[in-house]
Amino acid sequence: AQSVTQLGSHVSVSEGALVLLRCNYSSSVPPYLFWYVQYPNQGLQLLLKYTSAATLVKGINGFEAEFKKSETSFHLTKPSAHMSDAAEYFCAVSDGGGFKTIFGAGTRLFVKA
Amino acid sequence: ETGVTQSPTHLIKTRGQQVTLRCSSQSGHNTVSWYQQALGQGPQFIFQYYREEENGRGNFPPRFSGLQFPNYSSELNVNALELDDSALYLCASSFGGGMDADTQYFGPGTRLTVL
Numbered sequence: 001a002q003s004v005t006q007l008g009s010h011v012s013v014s015e016g017a018l019v020l021l022r023c024n025y026s027s028s029v030p031p032y033l034f035w036y037v038q039y040p041n042q043g044l045q046l047l048l049k050y051t052s053a054a055t056l057v058k059g060i061n062g063f064e065a066e067f068k069k070s071e072t073s074f075h076l077t078k079p080s081a082h083m084s085d086a087a088e089y090f091c092a093v094s095d096g097g098g099f100k101t102i103f104g105a106g107t108r109l110f111v112k113a
Numbered sequence: 114e115t116g117v118t119q120s121p122t123h124l125i126k127t128r129g130q131q132v133t134l135r136c137s138s139q140s141g142h143n144t145v146s147w148y149q150q151a152l153g154q155g156p157q158f159i160f161q162y163y164r165e166e167e168n169g170r171g172n173f174p175p176r177f178s179g180l181q182f183p184n185y186s187s188e189l190n191v192n193a194l195e196l197d198d199s200a201l202y203l204c205a206s207s208f209g210g211g212m213d214a215d216t217q218y219f220g221p222g223t224r225l226t227v228l
Binding site: 004036041042044045046049090092099100101102103104105106 | 117146157205216217220
């Protein structure tokens with residue numbers, strides 16, 4: 001069975017600082033991995049996805065994530081946080097691109113001025 | 114290109130009632146998946162519809178049912194509502210069913226409150 005663990009329900013960074021949101025996954029087959037962002041009272045927006053093409057995946061808004069099979073991790077990073085990055089971030093895994101996607105519990109990112 | 118839309122945006126029901134939520138898929142997509150997101154949690158997969166047939170189901174009881182129409186829009190029906198059904202219900206559309214489904218695009222959700 002697949003699962004996702006997001007380490008830290010809340011992360012606080014200063015504006016301009018590095019953003020690091022941690023995600024570990026469990027999958028018996030090569031996984032598809034995703035990061036989504038959710039702003040208050042809105043749906044989910046896809047930030048980036050890993051589908052085995054390249055281990056370093058670049059997404060929108062300056063975010064990127066690195067797939068590390070040996071560590072079963074898919075951490076999300078951004079070199080410099082912006083106030084507009086404050087939101088809830090979800091890591092997700094599926095067998096296929098968009099089938100039975102399993103989401104983590106989410107990490108709330110706070111950005112301090 | 115129109116995105117995924119859902120209606121209504123908010124809904125209040127009482128225990129035991131039935132509810133129908135609606136979703137219009139993104140142009141060109143033929144697959145719709147439904148998710149339940151309880152407060153403070155990640156979304157949970159309810160089921161997927163591909164070409165008008167249910168094509169995979171999560172751990173939800175039969176009182177959660179759905180339909181997909183020829184234009185690929187979809188409905189989620191919940192019977193005998195319980196307090197724990199209070200959640201944000203998200204619809205996602207994609208192209209291709211099952212393991213071949215491409216990236217999902219989510220709608221804004223319907224907030225259901227059961228009193």
